[in-house]
Amino acid sequence: MAGFRPHVPAPVDIAMIAHPSVTLLIDLSDGGDLAYDAHGRHGRGSVAAGLLPGELRANGQVGEVLEIRLEPTVAAFLLGASAGLMGTVVPLEEVWGRAAGEAEDRLRAAGSWNERFTTAAEILTRLTRKSTRPPVDREVAHAWRRTLGTRGRVRVDSLADEVGWSRKRLWARFRSQLGITPKRAARLVRFDHAAHLLAAGRTAAAVAAESGYFDQSHLHHEAKEFTGLTPAAVAVAPWLAIDDVAWAAPAAASGI
Structure with missing residues (x-):
């Protein structure tokens, strides 16, 4: 995991480098400031990004963002992230449902980044225990x-x-x-x-x-x-x- 906080509130335009993981970018700003552009799809707010075959750009007046990288074998069990997610970028609520908004609220309320990291780990653990999907072979x-x-x-x-x-x-x-x-x-x-x-x-x-x-x-x-x-x-x-x-x-x- 990694936390991002801009030094000054200025617009950014950052290319996300392809990585062998499923990446969650959780927007912790109040107004859904994180904007993204990937494969012709545009949106704002928290996203889940699969194993990217191309470019994802984060842009806009970006506030605080929590990045979580999941090993694909874990993501498949936790998110149901098979061919529908790999190589795509989707709003986090599409893979987490109502839990996405609840997680954002908890993470915004945390008093420090260490508390946020711990909270995020607790959320993922709970979602893993509740998952009814079979693990990968x-x-x-x-x-x-x-x-x-x-x-x-x-x-x-x-x-x-x-x-x-x-x-x-x-x-x-x-x-x-x-x-x-x-x-x-x-x-x-x-x-x-x-x-x-x-x-x-x-x-x-x-x-x-x-x-x-x-x-x-x-x-x-x-x-x-x-x-x-x-x-x-x-x-x-x-x-x-x-x-x-x-x-x-x-x-x-x-x-x-």
């Missing part, structure tokens, strides 16, 4: 976590062998439950690693080589597809700057 969860652990450099055939499924079955179950194919998931995870290397000041050529791209032009292509930005623009994207200081859920809550 263990094989799918294993394949996702292996993809993360290898930074996207694992073959689908290898994942299928590890879980004892055919390649076709893994592909179908992974896509139906997480809304993304194993191959595209690997590309997104690999790009996320590359994006953070760019943000750390590495050159595009060095990042391409370290991340397993064919060459610098291959990295450029992936950056444009996932974010609409060049590698140079990704390197200075403000959204990446918060990852090293974001509030991590305590061990007791990390399994939700």
